[in-house]
Amino acid sequence: MTTRTLAVVSAGLGVPSSTRLLADRLAAATVAALRERGEDATVEVVELREHARDVADALVTGFPNAALRAAVATVTGADAVIAVTPVFTASYSGLFKSFVDVLDKDALTGTPVLLAATAGTARHSLVLEHAVRPLFSYLRAVTVPTAVFAASEDWAGGDGAGQELAARITRAAGELADVVTGRPAAARPADPFTDVPSFEDLLRGTA
Template identity: 75%
Template sequence: MTTRALAVVSGGLSNPSSTRLLADRLTAATVEALRTRGDDATVEVVELRAHARDLADNLVTGFANQALRTAVDTVTGADGLIAVTPIFSASYSGLFKTFFDVLDKEALVGKPVLLGATAGTARHSLALEHAVRPLFSYLRAVPAPTAVFAAPEDWAGAGGVDRALADRIDRAAGELADLISGRPPSTRPVDPFADPTTSFEDLLRGT
């Protein structure tokens, strides 16, 4: 059984949040779908609200601190990504966009991604297709065909989730598992400055 690394990016601003709730549902369904395909999975969650100041600092300095660097490495080194954002003014949140703005432009090339979004009204449901999907297409990721949107009424069914939403979650999770299965496992990117072969003192001496 191959072990796959699954990264989850949640852009929810509150705690608890419906965005994180949807992310957790999508994650559980994807882990199960991978298992039925003969793959195990490890899961690491990146809560963007914890990195709001780190991201602002990165934008103005061009450098990520250790906490943000760890989050970036989690996403770029994963075999698959689940990315869920709240929808504000008919588009992804600024915090969500900022995280993907600070990634290297090649970081998500070819990476399977499951897209999800939440909002206070179903009128925002098309934001996944006109805003979120184009973002990941621009980054040359590979979004799963089914994106999952949840409005407040979608959490009103048996077990806390509407049947139609549960079906969309299962379908999208299966599509992501199909995209991940059969691919060679990803490896974490190596930071060339993490373990320099030349000491700082030698560099100062010009040796």
């Protein structure tokens, strides 16, 4: 069974936070979807709250410290990324964007990414399409069609709201799993002698 690495980026500021809760649910759903497709997965969480000062220092000095380098390596070396941000002032949070700014602009090229966001009201739901998706499109990441937004009512709005959120999570996780499992294995150097005719064919003049 192939084992994939799934990096989860959570930009929530509270402990606990709805952002981390959504991130964990998306990760669990994606692991389940991958297993249904015959692949295993390991999950590595990057909690940006723990790296806030490291990110600020790196933006000022241009040199990330060891802890931030490890976080960056986790994200850029993963088979897929789940990126979840809270909504601040009708856009992604400053911490979320600052971490993205620390990444090399080519580091996520071709990487499958599931986008998600949390906010206090559903009025912010389009932030995923007008702010977050364009950001990852600039980085040339492969974002899955379904982005998951969760407002306060999704957590406390009764069974109907909870079921709708669960359905979005399941759909997005399935899309991410499909992209990950559909990716070809790493290209290996071609054998220069693959198409060389045999000596017998050369003697018969059939090559």
